[in-house]
Amino acid sequence: MQLLVIEDNQRIAKSLKQGLGESGYAVTVAASGAAAREAFQRLEPDLIVLDLGLPDVDGMELLKELRQQDPAIPVIILTARGEIEDRVAGLDAGADDYLVKPFAFAELVARIRALERRGTRPVPDTITIEDLHLNPVQRTAERGSNAIDLTPREFDLLLFLAQHTGENVSREMLAREVFGITSLAVPFDNIIDVHISNLRKKVDAGFELKLIHTVRGVGFEMGTRL
Numbered sequence: 001m002q003l004l005v006i007e008d009n010q011r012i013a014k015s016l017k018q019g020l021g022e023s024g025y026a027v028t029v030a031a032s033g034a035a036a037r038e039a040f041q042r043l044e045p046d047l048i049v050l051d052l053g054l055p056d057v058d059g060m061e062l063l064k065e066l067r068q069q070d071p072a073i074p075v076i077i078l079t080a081r082g083e084i085e086d087r088v089a090g091l092d093a094g095a096d097d098y099l100v101k102p103f104a105f106a107e108l109v110a111r112i113r114a115l116e117r118r119g120t121r122p123v124p125d126t127i128t129i130e131d132l133h134l135n136p137v138q139r140t141a142e143r144g145s146n147a148i149d150l151t152p153r154e155f156d157l158l159l160f161l162a163q164h165t166g167e168n169v170s171r172e173m174l175a176r177e178v179f180g181i182t183s184l185a186v187p188f189d190n191i192i193d194v195h196i197s198n199l200r201k202k203v204d205a206g207f208e209l210k211l212i213h214t215v216r217g218v219g220f221e222m223g224t225r226l
């Protein structure tokens, strides 16, 4: 497992390299966007830990750029501040998870392990719900004959709902299973609601048959009933 840690703070970078190394990962540190691009090409890493505040490039732009080259690579964002809007923007730009500095090292390792497990989960070819088709391998979605343009996070959400069609899915389940949030110290319901709202616009808007439903007091349910 090759990790690329993109972090310009030398002290943090050094402790991450050492700690993650001791946890059994091969770790390369890049201290700038330029170094990150170079290392990304050379190493083809399995997972990226990305500090958003870099000296030469906006972390969010770098994230988009790397995602274009490897749409499936797991990315964990490190942010200095815990602004909800920043988080949502980061997740929409294609991050799989984020940690707000200062964070506990054990928490980072737990998030990495969670993303590792997700990556190795066996997945079926296609999931079909009425006229919605999901391909978990190619990570594509279609409604009718139209491709739906989803962010990585939206796709994960839709896939999870689809895999639990006809079942009530709570926000807590989504936080844990899709976002890898295990600590309830972070208010996360709003973030999930924003993502679900965006997902609905893309999946259900304009269709008479709605597939994503709110279950009052519980969460959400995917299906044709209700």
Ligand code: CA
Binding pocket: 007, 008, 009, 051, 052, 053, 054
């Ligand atoms: Ca920084």
